[in-house]
Amino acid sequence: MASDLPPPPGLASFRALLPSGPVEKSIEYLISLLRRRQIRGPKECALATAWLLRKVVSTTRASEPGKLITRVQEVGKKLVDAAPRELTVGNIVRRVLGAIREEEENRDNGSTPDTTPGGSIPPTPAGELPAPPIPASAMYSSRDASHSPARHNTGRPVLLSQQTGQPPLRPQVTSMFSIISHPTMRHSSGVSSPIRSGSSTPMATSQVLQPTTDFRAEILEAITEIVDELDQADELVAGYALEHIAPSETVFTYSTSTVVQRFLLKAASKRKFTVIQAESYPNSHKRTHATTMGVKTTDDEDELDSDAFQKPLIAAGITVLLIPDSAIFALMSRANKVIIAANSVLSNGSVVAAAGSKALVKAARFHRVPVIVLAETYKLSPLYPYDPFEYVDYGDVQKVVEWQDREMITGLSAVRNPVSELVEVEDVDLFVTNLGGVSKGFMYRVVRDQYRDEDLEL
Structure with missing residues (x-):
C-alpha cells in the first residue's frame, strides 16, 4: 500500500530516522541529503541541523562542556563541508556552541564564587554578616557585560524565541527575610559555619555552592528554543x-x-x-x-x-x-x-x-x-x-x-x-x-x- 511506503529522501525522512537511528547513521544520512540537495533552503537546512545537534548532545557522554564543544565542532564541520553555500547550517552550529560555552562559564562561576586566592571565603569583621554569594544564574560574564547588553542572566545567551511573548527570566535575588535560610547561614553536622565566632577554619568553596544540575539538560533546552525560533520566525517577521x-x-x-x-x-x-x-x-x-x-x-x-x-x-x-x-x-x-x-x-x-x-x-x-x-x-x-x-x-x-x-x-x-x-x-x-x-x-x-x-x- 502507498501508506506503507517510506517517505522519499528529504527532511521528512530524516526526521523519521532520528528517534530510532544511531547517531552516526543520522549524521551520515544528513550529510548525504545535503550533498545531493535533497534538503535545501535556509529553513529546512537550519531545522535539520538543529534536530541532529540535539541528538548529538543528548547521546554524547561528556562530563565536561569542553568535550561536548569538541564533539559539536566535529559534527558541524562535516555538515558545513557537505553544504558550504547553505550558510544557515553553520549559523545553527555556532548558536549551539555559544549555548555550550555559556553553560561552561556558568559552571565555572558557580563553582568559584568570590574568594581569596587561597580558595576560601574571606573573613568578616566581628558582628557583621557575610554577603551571601550571588547565584550563578544571576551573574554576568565579563564578555556579556561589555559586548552583549541584550542578554539576560539566564545562564546562556537569550534566544530570539523569547520574542514570542514569553516573559524573560529574572535574576535570582536573596531577600532579607530569607537570609537566615541562605546556604551560608545553615549549620550542618560536621561542617563549621563561616560566621561562627571563634571559627578558624572557614567553609570550603565547594561546600558553599555546588552545581548539581546536568549541564546537558540546559543545552538541550537551549536547542529546543532554537527550534521554536525557527518555527515562529516567519510569523514574527510578518x-x-x-x-x-x-x-x-x-x-x-x-x-x-x-x-x-x-x-x-x-x-x-x-x-x-x-x-x-x-x-x-x-x-x-x-x-x-x-x-x-x-x-x-x-x-x-x-x-x-x-x-x-x-x-x-x-x-x-x-x-x-x-x-x-x-x-x-x-x-x-x-x-x-x-x-x-x-x-x-x-x-x-x-x-x-x-x-x-x-x-x-x-x-x-x-x-x-x-x-x-x-x-x-x-x-x-x-x-x-x-x-x-x-x-x-x-x-x-x-x-x-x-x-x-x-x-x-x-x-x-x-x-x-x-x-x-x-x-x-x-x-x-x-x-x-x-x-x-x-x-x-x-x-x-x-x-x-x-x-x-x-x-x-x-
Missing part, C-alpha cells in the same frame, strides 16, 4: 508588516518565499494595496504562479509543501500583477517599495538572495525606490564576502537549455544556471528581522551579537 506597508501602495517583489508571502498576507488583513510579482524564471516560476494564484504544480521540485502553501495572494483581496522578468525595469517606476527575502545576510549587510534579485534591486536604485529585505535572525551569518562569487550557487542547466537542444550551444565553453547571487549592502535600505526594523549601518552589530567570538571560524 508581525511588522503593517508598519512598512501603507494603504494604496504598490509593492514590488520577486520570486516566492514563505516569509514574503506571510508578510503580504498580514498586511492585507488591514490594508488594500497592489503587488507586482516577477515570476523568477527558470528556477521558481512554477512556485511563484502557485503562491500567487493557488494553482499547485505537479513537478516535485517546484511543488509547495503544506507549510508554505497557505493562501494565495489573490484570495486575500490583494491586487496582483504577475509579470515576466523582462518587464521589471519598465514597471519599477510605478512601485513604492521593493520587498525581497534573503537566503542569508553576511556580516557587512550584503544579502545572498535568489538569482535575479540583483537586477530588481538595481532597477529600484535607478528609480529611487526603497528596498526592504526580510531576514530572520537564523539567516544572519558572521562570514564576510571577500569573494562575491563564492556565495553564488548553481542549479540544473537543463532549465536553461534542455538536453535535446544541446546542438544550439555548440562552441560555448559552459552553460550555467545560477540559483542565488550576492546583493551588495549599498543597494539595501532596511532590514526587517525578528527584532523589527534594522538599518543597514547597524546590521553588522546585530549579526555579531548572535554568536560568540570563539565560534566565528568553525
